[in-house]
Amino acid sequence: MEFNSVIHGENLVKKYKKFELNIPTLDIPEGFATALIGENGAGKSTLMDILAGIRLDFKGHLQFFGEFDEKDREKNPEVKMRIGYEGTGMYYMPTWTMQQGKDVQALLFDTFDGKRYDALCEELAIPVDPKKKINTLSDGNQMKLKLAGVFSRETDFLILDEPASPLDPLMRDKLCDMMRKYLLEKEGKRSILFSTHNIADMEAVTDYAIIVENGKIVEQGFVEELKEKYIVVKGEGEDREKVKEILYTMNENPYGFEGICLAEQLDALAGMKVLTETPSLSQICVAVMKKNSKLFQQKEG
Amino acid sequence: MIISQTSGVPIYQQIADSFRADILEGKMKEGEYLPSIRGLARDLKISVITTMKAYELLAQEGLVTAVQGKGYVVNPQDGNMLVEQHMRKVEEGLLQAIGSAKIAGLTEDELVNMLRMLMKL
Numbered sequence: 001m002e003f004n005s006v007i008h009g010e011n012l013v014k015k016y017k018k019f020e021l022n023i024p025t026l027d028i029p030e031g032f033a034t035a036l037i038g039e040n041g042a043g044k045s046t047l048m049d050i051l052a053g054i055r056l057d058f059k060g061h062l063q064f065f066g067e068f069d070e071k072d073r074e075k076n077p078e079v080k081m082r083i084g085y086e087g088t089g090m091y092y093m094p095t096w097t098m099q100q101g102k103d104v105q106a107l108l109f110d111t112f113d114g115k116r117y118d119a120l121c122e123e124l125a126i127p128v129d130p131k132k133k134i135n136t137l138s139d140g141n142q143m144k145l146k147l148a149g150v151f152s153r154e155t156d157f158l159i160l161d162e163p164a165s166p167l168d169p170l171m172r173d174k175l176c177d178m179m180r181k182y183l184l185e186k187e188g189k190r191s192i193l194f195s196t197h198n199i200a201d202m203e204a205v206t207d208y209a210i211i212v213e214n215g216k217i218v219e220q221g222f223v224e225e226l227k228e229k230y231i232v233v234k235g236e237g238e239d240r241e242k243v244k245e246i247l248y249t250m251n252e253n254p255y256g257f258e259g260i261c262l263a264e265q266l267d268a269l270a271g272m273k274v275l276t277e278t279p280s281l282s283q284i285c286v287a288v289m290k291k292n293s294k295l296f297q298q299k300e301g
Numbered sequence: 302m303i304i305s306q307t308s309g310v311p312i313y314q315q316i317a318d319s320f321r322a323d324i325l326e327g328k329m330k331e332g333e334y335l336p337s338i339r340g341l342a343r344d345l346k347i348s349v350i351t352t353m354k355a356y357e358l359l360a361q362e363g364l365v366t367a368v369q370g371k372g373y374v375v376n377p378q379d380g381n382m383l384v385e386q387h388m389r390k391v392e393e394g395l396l397q398a399i400g401s402a403k404i405a406g407l408t409e410d411e412l413v414n415m416l417r418m419l420m421k422l
Binding site: 031032033176177180181183184187188203204205206207208222223224227278 | 311313339340342343347349351354
Protein backbone atom coordinates (compact mmCIF):
# COMPACT_ATOMS: atom_id res chain seq x y z
CA MET A 1 0.00 0.00 0.00
CA GLU A 2 1.31 3.46 -0.85
CA PHE A 3 1.57 6.13 1.80
CA ASN A 4 3.02 9.54 2.60
CA SER A 5 5.91 9.57 5.04
CA VAL A 6 5.79 11.68 8.18
CA ILE A 7 9.50 10.93 8.50
CA HIS A 8 11.78 9.92 5.69
CA GLY A 9 15.38 8.96 6.43
CA GLU A 10 18.32 8.10 4.22
CA ASN A 11 21.58 6.35 5.06
CA LEU A 12 21.13 6.68 8.80
CA VAL A 13 24.30 5.43 10.48
CA LYS A 14 25.37 5.55 14.10
CA LYS A 15 28.47 3.63 15.15
CA TYR A 16 29.34 2.49 18.63
CA LYS A 17 32.28 0.32 19.64
CA LYS A 18 30.45 -2.96 19.31
CA PHE A 19 27.29 -1.95 17.53
CA GLU A 20 26.26 -0.14 14.40
CA LEU A 21 22.84 1.21 13.47
CA ASN A 22 22.63 1.19 9.69
CA ILE A 23 19.36 2.06 7.95
CA PRO A 24 19.60 2.82 4.21
CA THR A 25 16.01 4.11 3.99
CA LEU A 26 13.40 4.75 6.63
CA ASP A 27 9.78 5.69 6.04
CA ILE A 28 7.22 6.16 8.80
CA PRO A 29 3.70 6.33 7.32
CA GLU A 30 1.68 9.47 7.99
CA GLY A 31 -1.70 9.02 9.67
CA PHE A 32 -0.89 5.71 11.34
CA ALA A 33 0.59 4.14 14.46
CA THR A 34 3.91 2.43 13.73
CA ALA A 35 5.44 -0.08 16.12
CA LEU A 36 9.19 -0.45 16.37
CA ILE A 37 9.92 -4.00 17.46
CA GLY A 38 13.17 -5.81 18.23
CA GLU A 39 15.39 -7.37 20.86
CA ASN A 40 17.00 -5.36 23.62
CA GLY A 41 20.02 -3.69 22.08
CA ALA A 42 18.69 -3.97 18.52
CA GLY A 43 18.87 -0.20 18.09
CA LYS A 44 15.28 0.90 18.71
CA SER A 45 16.04 3.60 21.26
CA THR A 46 19.05 4.83 19.30
CA LEU A 47 16.85 5.28 16.23
CA MET A 48 14.12 7.02 18.23
CA ASP A 49 16.63 9.34 19.87
CA ILE A 50 17.99 10.27 16.45
CA LEU A 51 14.48 11.04 15.18
CA ALA A 52 13.57 13.02 18.30
CA GLY A 53 16.76 15.08 18.19
CA ILE A 54 18.09 13.76 21.49
CA ARG A 55 21.06 12.30 19.66
CA LEU A 56 22.59 14.60 17.07
CA ASP A 57 25.84 12.72 16.39
CA PHE A 58 24.80 10.48 13.52
CA LYS A 59 25.32 10.32 9.78
CA GLY A 60 22.52 10.55 7.24
CA HIS A 61 19.58 12.70 6.29
CA LEU A 62 16.14 13.11 7.76
CA GLN A 63 13.01 14.73 6.43
CA PHE A 64 10.10 15.65 8.69
CA PHE A 65 6.50 16.26 7.60
CA GLY A 66 7.60 16.09 3.96
CA GLU A 67 9.45 19.41 4.02
CA PHE A 68 11.84 19.95 6.95
CA ASP A 69 15.28 18.46 7.58
CA GLU A 70 17.00 17.78 10.90
CA LYS A 71 18.46 21.30 11.00
CA ASP A 72 14.96 22.78 10.69
CA ARG A 73 13.90 20.53 13.55
CA GLU A 74 16.62 22.03 15.75
CA LYS A 75 16.41 25.64 14.62
CA ASN A 76 12.75 26.12 13.76
CA PRO A 77 10.79 25.81 17.00
CA GLU A 78 7.57 25.30 15.05
CA VAL A 79 8.91 22.01 13.71
CA LYS A 80 10.21 20.88 17.09
CA MET A 81 6.93 21.77 18.82
CA ARG A 82 5.04 19.48 16.44
CA ILE A 83 7.01 16.49 17.70
CA GLY A 84 6.26 14.95 21.09
CA TYR A 85 8.77 12.60 22.73
CA GLU A 86 8.53 10.24 25.67
CA GLY A 87 11.65 8.31 26.66
CA THR A 88 12.38 5.47 29.04
CA GLY A 89 14.72 7.42 31.28
CA MET A 90 14.04 10.17 33.76
CA TYR A 91 12.26 13.01 32.07
CA TYR A 92 11.53 15.15 35.08
CA MET A 93 14.30 16.09 37.49
CA PRO A 94 13.96 13.49 40.23
CA THR A 95 13.71 16.02 43.02
CA TRP A 96 10.95 18.05 41.39
CA THR A 97 7.52 17.97 42.91
CA MET A 98 4.54 17.11 40.73
CA GLN A 99 3.59 20.79 40.68
CA GLN A 100 7.07 21.79 39.49
CA GLY A 101 6.90 19.13 36.76
CA LYS A 102 3.69 20.66 35.49
CA ASP A 103 4.98 24.25 35.72
CA VAL A 104 8.12 23.42 33.75
CA GLN A 105 6.15 21.88 30.91
CA ALA A 106 3.88 24.92 30.76
CA LEU A 107 7.02 27.05 30.51
CA LEU A 108 8.73 24.90 27.87
CA PHE A 109 5.89 24.13 25.50
CA ASP A 110 3.64 26.80 23.99
CA THR A 111 0.80 24.38 23.36
CA PHE A 112 0.91 22.66 26.75
CA ASP A 113 -2.68 22.58 28.01
CA GLY A 114 -2.75 22.51 31.81
CA LYS A 115 -6.43 21.61 31.99
CA ARG A 116 -5.96 18.71 29.64
CA TYR A 117 -2.96 17.59 31.68
CA ASP A 118 -5.03 17.56 34.87
CA ALA A 119 -7.84 15.71 33.12
CA LEU A 120 -5.39 13.11 31.76
CA CYS A 121 -3.77 12.66 35.19
CA GLU A 122 -7.22 11.88 36.55
CA GLU A 123 -8.09 9.60 33.62
CA LEU A 124 -4.84 7.69 34.12
CA ALA A 125 -5.51 7.39 37.87
CA ILE A 126 -2.28 9.14 38.86
CA PRO A 127 -2.33 9.93 42.59
CA VAL A 128 -1.83 13.68 42.18
CA ASP A 129 -0.30 15.50 45.11
CA PRO A 130 1.35 18.81 44.05
CA LYS A 131 3.93 18.58 46.83
CA LYS A 132 4.90 14.96 46.24
CA LYS A 133 8.31 14.40 44.71
CA ILE A 134 8.22 12.71 41.31
CA ASN A 135 10.92 10.18 42.13
CA THR A 136 8.81 8.76 44.96
CA LEU A 137 6.17 7.61 42.45
CA SER A 138 6.14 4.01 41.16
CA ASP A 139 7.58 3.25 37.69
CA GLY A 140 4.06 2.91 36.31
CA ASN A 141 2.94 6.25 37.70
CA GLN A 142 6.10 7.99 36.46
CA MET A 143 5.38 6.66 32.96
CA LYS A 144 1.74 7.77 33.21
CA LEU A 145 2.91 11.25 34.22
CA LYS A 146 5.20 11.41 31.17
CA LEU A 147 2.36 10.25 28.91
CA ALA A 148 -0.05 12.82 30.40
CA GLY A 149 2.55 15.46 29.56
CA VAL A 150 3.17 14.46 25.97
CA PHE A 151 -0.54 13.98 25.21
CA SER A 152 -1.36 17.42 26.65
CA ARG A 153 0.38 19.23 23.82
CA GLU A 154 -0.70 20.04 20.28
CA THR A 155 1.62 17.82 18.28
CA ASP A 156 1.46 16.04 14.93
CA PHE A 157 3.94 13.26 15.60
CA LEU A 158 4.60 11.31 18.77
CA ILE A 159 7.72 9.26 19.50
CA LEU A 160 7.02 6.96 22.43
CA ASP A 161 9.83 4.72 23.69
CA GLU A 162 8.44 1.66 25.46
CA PRO A 163 5.30 3.38 26.75
CA ALA A 164 3.51 0.12 27.63
CA SER A 165 6.30 -1.64 29.57
CA PRO A 166 5.69 -0.35 33.10
CA LEU A 167 1.89 -0.13 32.70
CA ASP A 168 -0.64 -2.63 34.03
CA PRO A 169 -3.09 -4.29 31.58
CA LEU A 170 -5.85 -1.78 32.35
CA MET A 171 -3.54 1.16 31.67
CA ARG A 172 -2.17 -0.46 28.48
CA ASP A 173 -5.74 -0.59 27.24
CA LYS A 174 -6.15 3.07 28.20
CA LEU A 175 -2.92 3.93 26.36
CA CYS A 176 -4.26 2.23 23.20
CA ASP A 177 -7.45 4.30 23.51
CA MET A 178 -5.42 7.50 23.91
CA MET A 179 -3.37 6.65 20.83
CA ARG A 180 -6.47 5.95 18.70
CA LYS A 181 -8.08 9.18 19.90
CA TYR A 182 -4.90 11.10 19.07
CA LEU A 183 -4.89 9.71 15.51
CA LEU A 184 -8.61 10.50 15.13
CA GLU A 185 -8.40 14.15 16.17
CA LYS A 186 -6.67 15.23 12.97
CA GLU A 187 -7.90 12.36 10.83
CA GLY A 188 -4.93 11.23 8.78
CA LYS A 189 -2.56 14.06 9.69
CA ARG A 190 -1.17 12.75 12.95
CA SER A 191 1.21 9.85 13.35
CA ILE A 192 2.77 7.84 16.17
CA LEU A 193 6.00 5.85 16.36
CA PHE A 194 6.30 3.66 19.44
CA SER A 195 8.63 0.88 20.48
CA THR A 196 7.35 -2.11 22.38
CA HIS A 197 8.05 -5.63 23.59
CA ASN A 198 4.39 -6.09 24.48
CA ILE A 199 3.28 -6.86 20.95
CA ALA A 200 0.16 -8.80 21.88
CA ASP A 201 -1.17 -5.97 24.06
CA MET A 202 -0.42 -3.35 21.43
CA GLU A 203 -1.44 -5.22 18.25
CA ALA A 204 -4.92 -3.67 18.24
CA VAL A 205 -3.37 -0.22 17.82
CA THR A 206 -0.52 -1.17 15.48
CA ASP A 207 -0.97 -0.26 11.82
CA TYR A 208 2.57 -0.56 10.55
CA ALA A 209 5.39 -2.60 12.05
CA ILE A 210 9.14 -2.17 11.69
CA ILE A 211 11.25 -5.03 13.03
CA VAL A 212 14.84 -4.11 13.89
CA GLU A 213 17.60 -6.60 14.59
CA ASN A 214 21.24 -5.84 15.24
CA GLY A 215 20.96 -2.28 13.95
CA LYS A 216 19.15 -3.14 10.72
CA ILE A 217 15.54 -3.23 9.58
CA VAL A 218 14.82 -6.88 8.85
CA GLU A 219 11.10 -6.63 8.08
CA GLN A 220 8.45 -3.93 7.80
CA GLY A 221 4.97 -3.40 6.45
CA PHE A 222 1.33 -2.75 7.24
CA VAL A 223 0.12 -5.36 9.71
CA GLU A 224 -2.67 -6.61 7.45
CA GLU A 225 -0.13 -7.10 4.64
CA LEU A 226 2.34 -8.92 6.89
CA LYS A 227 -0.48 -11.23 7.95
CA GLU A 228 -0.95 -12.19 4.32
CA LYS A 229 2.77 -12.53 3.69
CA TYR A 230 3.35 -15.10 6.45
CA ILE A 231 1.36 -18.15 7.43
CA VAL A 232 1.33 -20.45 10.46
CA VAL A 233 1.78 -24.16 9.67
CA LYS A 234 0.92 -26.93 12.13
CA GLY A 235 1.37 -30.64 11.69
CA GLU A 236 1.69 -33.94 13.49
CA GLY A 237 5.12 -35.08 12.53
CA GLU A 238 4.81 -37.18 9.39
CA ASP A 239 6.03 -34.50 7.02
CA ARG A 240 8.23 -32.82 9.58
CA GLU A 241 11.50 -33.06 7.65
CA LYS A 242 10.04 -31.83 4.36
CA VAL A 243 8.20 -28.97 6.02
CA LYS A 244 11.28 -27.98 7.98
CA GLU A 245 13.04 -26.90 4.80
CA ILE A 246 10.59 -24.13 4.01
CA LEU A 247 9.70 -22.98 7.52
CA TYR A 248 11.16 -19.77 8.89
CA THR A 249 11.11 -21.15 12.38
CA MET A 250 9.79 -24.36 13.83
CA ASN A 251 8.85 -25.50 17.31
CA GLU A 252 8.82 -29.23 17.78
CA ASN A 253 7.31 -31.31 20.54
CA PRO A 254 6.43 -35.01 20.96
CA TYR A 255 2.97 -34.39 19.49
CA GLY A 256 3.82 -32.41 16.40
CA PHE A 257 5.30 -29.19 15.15
CA GLU A 258 4.34 -25.60 14.55
CA GLY A 259 6.09 -22.94 12.51
CA ILE A 260 5.81 -19.97 10.23
CA CYS A 261 6.59 -19.73 6.53
CA LEU A 262 6.07 -17.31 3.68
CA ALA A 263 2.57 -17.64 2.22
CA GLU A 264 4.08 -17.75 -1.28
CA GLN A 265 5.74 -21.03 -0.37
CA LEU A 266 2.43 -22.62 0.47
CA ASP A 267 2.45 -24.63 -2.78
CA ALA A 268 5.37 -26.63 -1.43
CA LEU A 269 3.07 -27.92 1.32
CA ALA A 270 0.54 -29.36 -1.11
CA GLY A 271 -0.47 -32.89 -0.21
CA MET A 272 0.98 -32.75 3.29
CA LYS A 273 -1.13 -33.23 6.36
CA VAL A 274 -0.79 -29.75 7.82
CA LEU A 275 -3.11 -27.08 9.13
CA THR A 276 -2.52 -23.46 8.13
CA GLU A 277 -3.62 -20.35 10.03
CA THR A 278 -3.27 -16.58 9.78
CA PRO A 279 -0.52 -15.53 12.22
CA SER A 280 -0.84 -12.84 14.87
CA LEU A 281 1.59 -9.92 14.69
CA SER A 282 3.34 -11.33 17.70
CA GLN A 283 3.89 -14.71 15.99
CA ILE A 284 5.30 -12.96 12.91
CA CYS A 285 7.64 -10.85 15.02
CA VAL A 286 8.96 -13.80 16.99
CA ALA A 287 9.59 -15.75 13.77
CA VAL A 288 11.37 -12.88 12.03
CA MET A 289 13.36 -12.07 15.16
CA LYS A 290 14.44 -15.70 15.63
CA LYS A 291 15.57 -15.90 12.04
CA ASN A 292 17.67 -12.76 12.36
CA SER A 293 18.73 -12.82 15.96
CA LYS A 294 22.46 -13.10 16.56
CA LEU A 295 21.84 -15.03 19.72
CA PHE A 296 19.70 -17.64 18.04
CA GLN A 297 22.05 -18.07 15.10
CA GLN A 298 24.98 -18.66 17.43
CA LYS A 299 23.04 -21.35 19.23
CA GLU A 300 21.93 -22.98 16.01
CA GLY A 301 25.39 -22.79 14.44
CA MET B 302 -21.68 -4.62 15.46
CA ILE B 303 -20.22 -7.64 17.22
CA ILE B 304 -16.55 -8.34 16.59
CA SER B 305 -15.23 -11.71 17.66
CA GLN B 306 -11.51 -12.11 18.32
CA THR B 307 -11.65 -15.90 18.30
CA SER B 308 -14.07 -16.82 15.49
CA GLY B 309 -11.24 -17.39 13.02
CA VAL B 310 -12.85 -14.87 10.66
CA PRO B 311 -10.45 -11.90 10.22
CA ILE B 312 -11.68 -8.74 11.93
CA TYR B 313 -11.64 -6.72 8.70
CA GLN B 314 -13.89 -9.40 7.16
CA GLN B 315 -16.35 -9.19 10.06
CA ILE B 316 -16.58 -5.40 9.71
CA ALA B 317 -17.07 -5.64 5.94
CA ASP B 318 -19.76 -8.32 6.44
CA SER B 319 -21.65 -6.10 8.86
CA PHE B 320 -21.65 -3.03 6.61
CA ARG B 321 -22.40 -5.12 3.53
CA ALA B 322 -25.51 -6.51 5.23
CA ASP B 323 -26.60 -2.99 6.27
CA ILE B 324 -26.16 -1.69 2.73
CA LEU B 325 -27.88 -4.62 1.02
CA GLU B 326 -30.77 -4.54 3.50
CA GLY B 327 -31.17 -0.83 2.87
CA LYS B 328 -30.29 0.19 6.44
CA MET B 329 -27.54 2.32 4.94
CA LYS B 330 -28.76 4.27 1.96
CA GLU B 331 -27.21 5.66 -1.19
CA GLY B 332 -25.19 8.81 -0.47
CA GLU B 333 -24.68 7.98 3.20
CA TYR B 334 -21.09 7.90 4.48
CA LEU B 335 -19.50 5.05 6.39
CA PRO B 336 -18.13 6.18 9.79
CA SER B 337 -14.67 7.78 9.49
CA ILE B 338 -11.87 5.21 9.42
CA ARG B 339 -10.15 6.45 12.57
CA GLY B 340 -13.47 7.07 14.32
CA LEU B 341 -14.54 3.47 13.79
CA ALA B 342 -11.09 2.24 14.86
CA ARG B 343 -11.45 4.17 18.11
CA ASP B 344 -15.00 2.97 18.73
CA LEU B 345 -14.25 -0.69 18.00
CA LYS B 346 -10.82 -0.56 19.70
CA ILE B 347 -9.01 -1.87 16.64
CA SER B 348 -6.20 -0.55 14.48
CA VAL B 349 -6.69 1.99 11.70
CA ILE B 350 -5.27 -0.37 9.08
CA THR B 351 -7.83 -3.09 9.91
CA THR B 352 -10.71 -0.65 9.42
CA MET B 353 -9.13 0.58 6.21
CA LYS B 354 -8.86 -2.93 4.83
CA ALA B 355 -12.56 -3.56 5.56
CA TYR B 356 -13.56 -0.40 3.70
CA GLU B 357 -11.29 -1.21 0.77
CA LEU B 358 -12.92 -4.62 0.49
CA LEU B 359 -16.38 -2.99 0.26
CA ALA B 360 -15.03 -0.57 -2.35
CA GLN B 361 -13.68 -3.48 -4.41
CA GLU B 362 -17.12 -5.06 -4.32
CA GLY B 363 -18.56 -1.81 -5.68
CA LEU B 364 -20.76 -1.20 -2.62
CA VAL B 365 -18.99 2.04 -1.63
CA THR B 366 -16.68 4.54 -3.29
CA ALA B 367 -13.79 6.42 -1.69
CA VAL B 368 -14.24 10.19 -2.00
CA GLN B 369 -11.00 12.13 -1.60
CA GLY B 370 -10.93 13.98 1.69
CA LYS B 371 -14.45 12.94 2.67
CA GLY B 372 -14.50 9.22 3.26
CA TYR B 373 -16.43 6.26 1.88
CA VAL B 374 -19.90 6.88 0.41
CA VAL B 375 -22.56 4.21 -0.21
CA ASN B 376 -23.21 3.65 -3.92
CA PRO B 377 -26.69 3.36 -5.42
CA GLN B 378 -27.72 -0.29 -5.15
CA ASP B 379 -29.70 -1.85 -7.97
CA GLY B 380 -32.49 -3.68 -6.10
CA ASN B 381 -33.63 -5.76 -9.07
CA MET B 382 -30.15 -6.90 -9.84
CA LEU B 383 -29.69 -8.10 -6.28
CA VAL B 384 -32.96 -10.05 -6.33
CA GLU B 385 -31.95 -11.62 -9.64
CA GLN B 386 -28.54 -12.57 -8.31
CA HIS B 387 -30.10 -14.35 -5.38
CA MET B 388 -32.73 -16.04 -7.56
CA ARG B 389 -29.92 -17.49 -9.62
CA LYS B 390 -28.23 -18.80 -6.48
CA VAL B 391 -31.50 -20.49 -5.38
CA GLU B 392 -31.86 -22.10 -8.80
CA GLU B 393 -28.30 -23.37 -8.77
CA GLY B 394 -28.73 -24.83 -5.31
CA LEU B 395 -31.99 -26.55 -6.19
CA LEU B 396 -30.53 -28.05 -9.37
CA GLN B 397 -27.71 -29.50 -7.34
CA ALA B 398 -30.17 -30.93 -4.81
CA ILE B 399 -32.26 -32.50 -7.59
CA GLY B 400 -29.15 -34.11 -9.05
CA SER B 401 -28.21 -35.63 -5.70
CA ALA B 402 -31.81 -36.75 -5.11
CA LYS B 403 -31.77 -38.66 -8.37
CA ILE B 404 -28.56 -40.47 -7.43
CA ALA B 405 -30.04 -41.34 -4.04
CA GLY B 406 -33.25 -42.57 -5.72
CA LEU B 407 -35.61 -40.12 -4.03
CA THR B 408 -39.04 -39.59 -5.63
CA GLU B 409 -40.29 -36.11 -6.45
CA ASP B 410 -42.71 -36.19 -3.52
CA GLU B 411 -40.02 -37.28 -1.11
CA LEU B 412 -37.76 -34.44 -2.26
CA VAL B 413 -40.52 -31.82 -1.97
CA ASN B 414 -41.41 -33.12 1.49
CA MET B 415 -37.79 -32.85 2.52
CA LEU B 416 -37.66 -29.24 1.33
CA ARG B 417 -40.85 -28.42 3.27
CA MET B 418 -39.42 -29.97 6.38
CA LEU B 419 -36.14 -28.12 6.04
CA MET B 420 -37.95 -24.79 5.49
CA LYS B 421 -39.58 -25.21 8.91
CA LEU B 422 -36.21 -25.48 10.69
